[in-house]
Amino acid sequence: MVDVDRLVDKALYQYEYFLHLENKHVVEEGVFCKLCGQDEFETEESTETVEVEVCRSTCRIPGCNERHDTIRVSLVPDEDSNVFVRYLEYECPEHPDHHIPPFVDERPTATIEREVDVEVIISNLMxxxxxxxxxxxxxxxxxxxxxxxxxxxxxxxxxxxxxxxxxxxxx
Structure with a gap:
């Protein structure tokens, strides 16, 4: 059986890290005020509630003749969120060390709400x-x-x- 909580935690961690890297790139590319040093882009810590969809599907690992349940975890930010990323995590209990192609043919079987700490970019007009x-x-x-x-x-x-x-x- 796949540990759903562990997968959700793993997906949330990678989602937060991805946002951090994206924000860091944007902030480093920005300009700053020549006189007071204010940055064009700054980051601010924020907490968002995201929905975690859990789906079950057939294992898609090439060469696997068995049918296993696979769980997909995708982060779906709420409508008002400025977060645009969906993160997918797949795992098959029979092949925990293999990458599973991103293909899920079933609707979500459960939705879990989780709090996520994210960095939000604030733009200062220059x-x-x-x-x-x-x-x-x-x-x-x-x-x-x-x-x-x-x-x-x-x-x-x-x-x-x-x-x-x-x-x-x-x-």
Whole structure:
């Protein structure tokens, strides 16, 4: 008999790890504010409830002449979730060390709700700001710093030497 709880735990662990790697890639690819250092993307810990579907099917290992029950565990996030991944886990009690092709021909026999700790990506809008129009020099800034450049004296050195309209008129 297949240990459903162990399979569910294994699928949830790999699902969380996959999300962590995906989020890490997105965050590393993002830009940051030149003035205050705020990242374009940040992660925040969150807990989500996911449904774990348990299905039974015939073993699909090539060369196996026996019919065994196989369990598929797939994570189905709730509708409001920003999580888009489905993770599938297969296991046959007769072949615990073999990969089983992802094919299930039965409907779920059980649905289990589980809490999953995930990292959610938070996007901070970044602006491209002209420090100079000629020669063109742009920097990334967050909205707060962008407003301070244009409406306060705090970042005088980052104010462009002419307005956008003056630059357009000179073209």
């Amino acid at each position: 602006h491209r700001h002209h420090v100079s129009y000629e020669p063109e020099e742009l920097i990334w800034v967050c909205p707060t710093c962008h407003a301070q450049i244009h409406h306060t004296e705090q970042y005088k050195e980052y104010k462009p030497d002419m307005t956008r309209q003056e630059w357009l008129d000179s073209q």
